[in-house]
Structure formats: C-alpha cells, structure tokens
Amino acid sequence: MKEIVVISGKGGCGKTSVTAALAQLAAKDIVLADADVDAADMHLLMAPENTKEESFYSGKLAVVDQEICTRCRICIEHCHFDAISIEEGDLKINEIDCEGCGLCTHVCPLNALHMETQRAGLLFEATSRLGTPMVHARLDIAADNSGKLVTEVKNRSREVADQFKKDIILTDGPPGIGCPVIASLTGASLAVIVTEPTQSGWHDMKRMNDLLNKMQIPAVILLNKASLNAGLAADIKKFAADNHLGYTIELPYDPVFSKAISEGITIPEYGRDDLTDLFRQAWKIIIETLK
C-alpha cells in the first residue's frame, strides 16, 4: 500500500484544490483522507456521505470536587500552565489552559482532583461523491490534540484501504511543520509539496524539505501560481534539481482555482482541459515516482 501526502508548509498554496483534482482523476484507485483536521475543507468539494461516525477521545482535563477541596493552593503552586485559580471561593480549572498532565491530582493532599478524558472530535468514514472511500475528521471547537486525531485519520484510512482493496491513499495534509504535519507524514511513501513562487512559499518549502529529509520521506514538487514570479519559479525548479526532488508540473496563477472552489467542484470538472491535462501529467509522474 502506498501513501501519498499532499503538503506545503505555507497555507493557501492550493493543497486542497490539488488533492481534489488528483482524486478526481484517480478516483477508481484511491482512498481519500483529509488530515487537515482543524480546518478540514475537503468535504466541501467532495460532499461525502458518512457511513460511520465515531467520537474521538484524547487528552485529559483536571476536575475538582469542591466539597473536598480546602483551597490550600498547593495545586495552584505546582501547575506549570497557570490553569488553576480560585474564583468566588471555588477552585477553578481553566479548560483552555489545562494541559492534562495530572500533576495537580498527585500533589493534592486530599485527593480532591481527578482526571477525566475529553472528547476531542469526530472521525468519519465516508463515500465521497466521486465514489471513493474517504476518511475525514472534525476537531471540536477549542479542543486539543490535533496531532493524535491526524494519526487516527491515517490509521483508519489504512484499514479502509485494506477493506476496499485499494493500493493508494491520497491524503490532504495540514499546513506548518509541527505536530499535525509530522503525524500526517508518518508512514508516507511520497510527499507532494505544493508550493508557490513567493518569498513566503519558497522559505516555507525549504523548511518542509528539511523536515522531509529528517523523516527520510521522498518528495516531488508541484508549483502552483507559477506565472506570479518567473524568477522565483526558476529558483524553485533549480532547488528541486539540486536537492534530488522530483518536479511535476507548473500551474498558472489563474482565477479559475477560486471560482471552482466557490462552486464546490474540482478543476477537472470545471472543464478547463489545459489544466486537467497538467494534473493528469502530475499524477503520472507521482505514480512513476512511487514505483
């Protein structure tokens, strides 16, 4: 089984548009996964019909028994996250600040505190409107642990791929280079770095490449908005060659991308054959690189 993860470092480079376009072209062969769990947008293009919905529990929260607590403040002094205070005579745990480490429960001389597991979000198995099996998730508002939910999405997409006998998982990754990104890349066969010829896109792509080297994951580049800055576009192409990264295609800076999103459709569905051909070419290169 091969796992392709679409990633960018910088947000807004077009990860979701690119993933959706590739999914459209390869619909028969893939399981689609959306690993950008705290701003999951793939479902807006894929109108998935959920076949399974599960609560995802992760992380704990300290809970106080006001009857037992004597407000001795020992927990307050020990908490490294400033999550405990006394308000109107009651001990108060700030849910946003509580890290779930449990130190307060251990130092409390009266056992007035205990930890409770929190619901962090929902995990869905679905069928997308393209007919592909799809795994996606939604982090609860102000919930913690998006990295762990990403790992859940990844694990579930492997099970689904087994079940439907699909050889390829195509995953839309989150922005950045931190915990959720590392979680989405773990176990990847190939990363597709979507970037753009802007100072920010260029800078973030180099950091992404450093992370991929560290994780020893091979990568190919897909340059979006290439016509925006010819000089930087050339620099990125040279960077790919110098660093033994595959180079797939260059897409133009074109209003059609925003328009397609606004209509809730993929680029191949928009009927721009020139762009669809480019995506076909990209998919071919990706598959060849996987072999």
Added chain:
Amino acid sequence: MRYKLAIASGKGGTGKTSISVNLAALMADNPPANINQVLLSDMDVEEPNASLFFNDPNCMLRQDEHRLVPEWDQQRCTLCKRCSNVCEFNAIAFLGTRVLVFPDLCHSCHACSTLCPDDALPMKKHKMGESAYFKPQFENLTLIENRLDIGQPSAVPLISKAFENLENAAIDNSFIIMDAPPGTSCPMMEVTKNADFVLMVTEPTPFGLHDLRIAVETVKKIQRPMAVVLNKAGSGRDQLIEDYCKREGLDIVGKIPESQQVAEAYSRGELVYKLNNEIGEVWQQLGNNLKKQMQL
C-alpha cells in the same frame, strides 16, 4: 497602556502575514497619538515569514530558546517507575534498568521531576527554536521573529516564550501586532487567548467561510473581541462572508480587493500599504477603522 492585536484565521494562506506586516508599517508610519512604539511579533513559529517583507532588516539580537525537559540521573534513580506511571504523555519509558526520556513527547509539565522520590529527574534546558530581534527601516518599529527548530513537534512552548520576549521588549504605550499560526487548535489559541483584540482574515470562498466560522467559534469561547478583514475580495463570492458576518454581528473593517499587482508585490516580499492607488486607500481606511474599533 499596551495593546495586543492578534491577526488570525482558520484557513492558511488567507493573508495573515500580509495584513500583519502592512499594518505594522502603516501604524509605525502614522502612529496614533498615544502610541510610542509598534512591536510586530511573528508567532507563526512553524513557518515565520514576516521578516521577508522588510528588505533584509538589521538583526540586533538572535538567541536560542529553550524549554525544560527531565534528564535522567542514573546515580540517584532506584527504578521505582513512579515517573513513567505519572507521565500522561508516554514520554518516559523503562528499558531494562535504564530510563529513557523522549523530549518530543514531553509537555514540560514537571510531573515526573516533581514526583520522583529520589530527585533523579532534574529539569534541564532543551533547545526548541530561536528568536531574533529585527530593526526594520521604520522609526518606532521592532520585529521579533520566533522560529521553531525543524522536527520539534510542539509550537505552544515557543509561543509562550514569544510572549515573555514581548513583555521584555514592550515599553509603555506599545501597540503590539501578533501574527498567529493558521488553524484553530492549540497554537492559534495560545496566541489569541492572550490578545486584547483579534482580527480575523478570510477570503470569499466556501473554504474561507467554513474555516472563519470555526475560528470565530473558538475565539468566542475564549471571549475576545474581534472583527473581520475580507482579503482577495471579488475573487469568489463576497456575499458568503458578508451574510455570515451580519448574522454574527461581526464588523468587516476592511475589504482588500483581489489584484494581480498585490499578488506580484507579495511574491517579491514587498509592502503594499503605500501604493498610490485604490489599494493604498483601502489600507489607510483599514488602519483608521481599526483605530476606531480599538478606541486608539
């Protein structure tokens, strides 16, 4: 008085950094009467980009940033396993008669260190990133960039450090702009919960709306006042965002039109707030609206 403005968005690439750098320059150029200093803190620590927009600014100071993680003291340890039992993050494991600490999993909560009966896990400094202080070519403007090391999983401890750096750098009557990370989970909340006001940047697409909605719900939960900037206006369906903001009672303090000229300037790392056309005017207006909203 210190005023902390967070520039946030759920969706990445809507223009947080653009808005942050242009607004910082605009405010530094034309500061409100009661403001002596503008501080721009780049808190998008996974991918900090603000310094790219100030033409290779003079770096005054660069320093390593650390967090505390436990270090095993073999001499003192009696292998009682209290540490691995209390660690909620699986950051401590026993391998035969050795204790392994995994800094990447450690949340720096001190539980193992505090609860070890033999003082065998003292907390030691562990490098997580660096911060740099830049002096761009604007009087009264300082940029503090906070940069996470590659492979470090958690942005949150470095963001806490970034707030400490701000406290040290701020003088009375500072106007502080914080460029937040994208998303709506821990790193974004860490920035917005410490802000006096949150400016949400969005774009007129269903993606922009969907992620704006989650970001707004998140900021409501931490009870911060906010307003919206609509970036790339005209490129999709502005009505989507306008209708939502109306329903939610959120003010749209600026609409920045989609423009090839702006996109190209952005690609080169240039500021656009002073352009001598309708774009420049939009920026002036945005600055004025914000000053009004924040009662400066």
